[in-house]
Structures are given as C-alpha cells and as structure tokens.
Amino acid sequence: MSEPRFQRRKEERPQEITEAAFAAFAEKGYAATRVDDVARRAGVSKGLLYLYFRTKEELFKAVIRSLVMPRIDALTARIDSADMSAEEFLRGPFMDFVKTLPGSPVAVVIRLLIAEGPKHPDLVQFYWDNVVSRGLATITRLLERGVVNGEFRRTQVNEMPHLLIMPVVFSVVFKLLFEEQSLDTDKLIETQVDMLLAHMKGELS
C-alpha cells in the first residue's frame, strides 16, 4: 500500500556505487580505500554493495570500465566527423581533446592502472584493447591520411604514433607526483604537436 516516494530503482544503484568508488579511489588509491567507505559514500549498505559486485576487485574493474567507455565514444565520435585536413584535425579537435585529459578522470584511471595494473592483467588487457590500441590505430590512420593527401612526408612518426600521446601520459605522471612543481601541460602538448607537424611536413617550425 505505502509507496516510498523515493524508492531507488535497482538499475541506478550500480552506477551510484561506481561513482562513489571512483571518488574514493581517486582520493586514496585502490588499496587504501575501504569497502566501507565506498558504501557509505554511495549511501548504501555494505551488503547491498556486495550484491552488485562480488568482490572489491570486481568493483574496481567496473569503475575503470565505466570511466573508459564514455571517453572512447567521445573520441570515436570526433574522429568520424573529420572532414578536415589531417593538420587541421590535429591542431583542432585532437589537441582540444588531448588537453582535457590530464585534468580529467582519465588521469585517475592511469594512476590506478599504474599502481594496480600488475595485479589485474585482464583489466590492463581491456584497457589496451579498448583504449590504447584503438587510439594508436586511429592516430596512425590519421597520419596515413595526411601522407596520402600530400600534407605530410612519410617519417619515423608514422610508426611511432606514441609520440602524440606521450605528453598526456607524461603530464599525468608528473602532476601526480610533483603536484607542487607546476608544469604547463597545455604548452607541453602544443610544443610537441608543433614539432611533430613541422617534422612531418618537412618545414621549419
């Protein structure tokens, strides 16, 4: 008879827990986060949490996955809409996107992966398959398009797409460790992209 007005749907629960867990992991790291904390943050009992996630590790993996998926979609979407030259794309959408990463949840994901990755090979594999590998392939294709277009020379960079994402990883690590010693992330990224473009175009920058 009595209908609780704010009865939460069970469909929303996993995400709520996942979000709480992300916040906790981001703050204290995986190992130092207690399941109790996550439950409390999510406004949920410990028992319920275990109803949705069989172990702390499962929860961890779910967090990573749920953070990674949206980013992947965003990335893919932008690339599909690319009716511009390779250089334009790199200087425009690509750089915009990349610049947001060091301050985004992705930074946390990277940190968590570095710290806990060795213990979760399947998670790393997932990340590789869905993010890194796809990302590198996409960049490779983009550069290839530039070569075909006549925009770029074919250089070492065609086989080293890592050079374009390097500044992001570096920035994340650097900021993670030496927060206080500020690093101008945007400038680092810009300089690297500039250099790479000059190199590929065979021009002086």
Place this chain on the structure above:
Amino acid sequence: MSEPRFQRRKEERPQEITEAAFAAFAEKGYAATRVDDVARRAGVSKGLLYLYFRTKEELFKAVIRSLVMPRIDALTARIDSADMSAEEFLRGPFMDFVKTLPGSPVAVVIRLLIAEGPKHPDLVQFYWDNVVSRGLATITRLLERGVVNGEFRRTQVNEMPHLLIMPVVFSVVFKLLFEEQSLDTDKLIETQVDMLLAHMKGELS
C-alpha cells in the same frame, strides 16, 4: 657441516636487506610485500631487519635512495666531462644514458613512486630535489650552452626541458603496463631527440 645459525656481518647486512627488499618491491609492489618476505629473501630474521630499519616505510625509503644515488652520480660524472658540443653530447652520452633507463632499476623506482608516492611526500620531495630537479636544470644548462655556442636557436624547448626526458617516463609506464605489446624504446627516444635537435637547430631532419 652445518652453517652456524648466527652470522655476524654487520657491515653487509643493510645492503643485503636493501637488495632483497628491492627485489620484493619490484615483484609485488610495496603494499603487497610482506616484511617477512624481505627478511626471508635476505636470509635474515625479521628482528634483524628491524634493527637496521625502524619501519617498513624506512626500508622503502632506503631502497629508493640506494637505487637513486648511484644513478645521480653517474649522471653528474658524465656531464662534468663534457668537452663536446651540445649536440654531440645529446646524441652521445645523453642518449646512451637515457636509453639504459627503461630497463634499469630506475623503472622500478618510478613505478614505486607512482604507486606509493602520494603516501610518502618526503620521499617524493627527495626524488624531486636529487633527481628530477637536478636533471631538468642540467638539461636546461646544456641547451643554453648550445644557444650561446650558436648551435641552437632559442625556442620553446629551452623552457621545456621535459621534452627530452618525456620518452623515458613514457617508456617506463608503457612497458610497465603493456609489457606484451612491445614498444621500441630506443627508437622512440631517438626519434624524439632527432626531432628536438632539428627543431632547435632550425633545420630539416
């Protein structure tokens, strides 16, 4: 026949323990390494370990320091002996040195710092003061020398020495996570240095 249960080797103990601890930390990370394990690896009782290192944390710090110090000395030594042009130095000693890092204990140190750094601010500070800060300053000086010599133009890179160490950090992180997905570290470093030199010299590469 049988070895004596007690072996007095005051001098060697700390290093033996430190080495055992490094091996253990490298394998399983700091948190997952039990003090018991370290002691057993070092062929030493737990009590003795605590005679030399007051806490697990102290031991951790000692490990980091003992691994970092020799590298610092090596770096410094090479730089002092530099009677060559800036480019020669970058292409020669610098690149040789830098290429050894991803496969060296330094990689482990970086991993440990990333994973445990947030909990050990003084350790991070130590690392910053003795390694990163000094390293960046050294590179900056080198580039400046190149500018003064007329070898290089003055560019963004003069204010972003990070661009030269970026590939090392990236390589370490990449290999740490995706060991199986091989990355040609040497080539990455070479390409980056090539590009930077071309950029600074204002030439095509």
Place this chain on the structure above:
Amino acid sequence: MSEPRFQRRKEERPQEITEAAFAAFAEKGYAATRVDDVARRAGVSKGLLYLYFRTKEELFKAVIRSLVMPRIDALTARIDSADMSAEEFLRGPFMDFVKTLPGSPVAVVIRLLIAEGPKHPDLVQFYWDNVVSRGLATITRLLERGVVNGEFRRTQVNEMPHLLIMPVVFSVVFKLLFEEQSLDTDKLIETQVDMLLAHMKGELS
C-alpha cells in the same frame, strides 16, 4: 542441531565482552591478558570486539567504568536515605557497605588501577572524580553533621576522612599480595571505626 555461526545480539554484546574482559583482567592483569582471550571468553570474534571497543585500552576503561558506576550509585543511594545519627550511620550502613568492598570487584579495580594507573591518567582522573573525591567529600559532610549535632568533637579526623577508608584500601592490598596469610578484614574495619568514633566522641572505647 548446530548453533548458527552468526548470532546478532547487538544490545547484549558490549556487556558480555566487558564481563569477559573483567574476568580475564582479574585473573591475569591487564598487560598479560590477550585480546584474543577476551574475545574467546565472550564467545565472540576478535573483529567484533574491535567493533565495540576501538582499542584494548578503551576496553579496559569501559571495564573499570562499568564496575565503578553501580557502586557509586549504591553509595549515593544509601547516603541520601540517612535519617539516622552520624554514629548510627557509620556503624550501620557505612560499615556494612565498606565491609563488602574487599571481596568485591572493587578490589580488582583497585589492583588494576595500581598496576596500570600510571599509564592511564584519564582513567585515574575519572576514578578520582567519581569515586574517591566524592567518597571523601561525603564522609566529610557526614562527620560535619555529627559535629553540628553535638555527637562529635571537632578533631583532626574532620580533615582526615581518609582514616575511615584506609582499612579498605589496606585490606585490598594485603589480601591481594598475601592471600594465604589471612587477615580478618571485618575486624580491622570494625576496630578502626570503633577507635575513630571513640576519638571523635571524646569517650573511651
């Protein structure tokens, strides 16, 4: 057939644990009592114990408090109901009460306080405030009433209420140490009270 492994009895637990702890402390003293033992005696897991008492020290304090509080109430209650002369009160309710102490848990509390007190100043303070100080003040008031009534002379004893509780403390300590060498506690107390009354009344006893 078999009892369930889990028994939810939130309300009773603290007291059950406290009682088990008292028994253990009484038997072996605080330092020599292992938390494990207390848990086992209480039929409870160690973890649960720590759910209710944050540290062994907290548990210790709770034990002392739970033993002291009822006594305090008993004492206060009797004094409030005193519509008799001071002498009658001292010879009646007071002596009855005091005679029960050496064989009661209070003896254990005193022993624990003596042994562990120096390490738990706040506990000693608590005991002072709630028991000793109040007890002495009560006796002082009683004696004063006797003086005002004309029952007693004003003597040194008015400023030394300790003389009335001395035999209790002495008995406890004596029995604690030399259990085998019997001491007639009751007689000791009676003699002392007799003497004090004679002294205060200015009569021969």
Place this chain on the structure above:
Amino acid sequence: MSEPRFQRRKEERPQEITEAAFAAFAEKGYAATRVDDVARRAGVSKGLLYLYFRTKEELFKAVIRSLVMPRIDALTARIDSADMSAEEFLRGPFMDFVKTLPGSPVAVVIRLLIAEGPKHPDLVQFYWDNVVSRGLATITRLLERGVVNGEFRRTQVNEMPHLLIMPVVFSVVFKLLFEEQSLDTDKLIETQVDMLLAHMKGELS
C-alpha cells in the same frame, strides 16, 4: 702489560646493574622496562647482564631483595636499641622511621609488588617472611611489652598490629595513584598513632 686503570671488579657489577634496574623499574614499572634500557643505564652490555642474571625475572627479584634487606636491618637495629617505654618508642623511633617510608624506595617496592606480585609468588613469600611477618611480629612484641609494663590496656589492637602500618601502605597507594591530590602523609600517620595510643592507654586524646 697494559693495565686498565678503571677496570671494574666483577664483585661490583651485580650491584651496579641492580641499581640501574631499580631506577628503570621505579620509572616505568617492570613490564614496560626493557632489558636493553637497564643494560644501557648500567653502562654494560646486554650480554654481560645476562651473565649475572639469568632472566629478567631473576633481575627483578634481585632488585627487590637488595632493596628490602637494608631496610630490614635498619628496622631491626633500632628495635634492639630500645631502652625506652613502648609509647616513647612508638612516638619516637618508630614514627620517625615510618614517616620516611612513603618517600623511600620501599614505596616503589610496594608498587612493584602489587603490580607484579601475582606472577611471582616466591618473591611475595620472600617479602612476607623477611619484612611483613617480621615487622608485624616486632610490633606485636612491642605492644605486649607495653601491656606488661602497665602502659597499655590489652585491646583489639594487640591482635591487629596492622593498624600501625596501615597508614604507610595507604599513603603509598594513594600517592602512587593520585599524586596530584596531595595527602599529608605525616599528619595521617601521626593522627593514627595518636588515636591508637589513646585507645591503648584508655585515655582521651
């Protein structure tokens, strides 16, 4: 050939260690005192300490014994020289002696015995035999002499010599616990002795 000038005789060592141990025990109690500390205080290696005392417990016992013995002798000596009336002796030498106790090492011994006694029955027995029992017997004899002399009536006190030492034990315990709440030990002792004498003499005090 070379003769160390300050070579300590082995006869002095045990006492030096015993004294250091007493200081340590008095400060921190038996359980909280580390053998290391005692050795350091005594300016001696841990190994040497174990050459003289087989265990920490042995050391403890030796400390108690070495502190008790001189007191016993002092007590005995004074009693032997008693060519005065019982009352004169009680008011003079006895009270002088007794007043020194609460501030003397005896207080520490009592504290240690209370805290550790239950674990060291033989030590308690030793203390009973050599101190308490002899002390009570001596007082009993003294009071008896008073009765024979015609100084005193025969009262309950003749069978309760404890009444005379009670204030000392009480003072020690009280000061041990409530150091801050000062108690005028001397006055307590005097009042008690006064009362007892009046009682025994059948006079008003």
Place this chain on the structure above:
DNA sequence: AATGAATGAGTATTCATTCAT
C-alpha cells in the same frame, strides 16, 4: 531487495634471550 552485525585470516612491530666473536 536491503541491512549491518559478525567473522577470521592476515601483518607490522617489539623484546627477552642466545651466541659468534
């Protein structure tokens, strides 16, 4: 579905005691 009381395995640290030197 939901709770949170209850479990118990896991671990850093201390310290009395031993023994190679």
Place this chain on the structure above:
DNA sequence: CATGAATGAATACTCATTCAT
C-alpha cells in the same frame, strides 16, 4: 670476561567478506 648482532615467538589491530534478520 665482555660485546652487541642476531633470533623468533608473541600480539594488537584491520578489513574484505558473509549471513542472520
């Protein structure tokens, strides 16, 4: 005699996980 490096048993406390309600 003398040292102090080395041992190892002992113990408080944590936290992921379970399950009676």
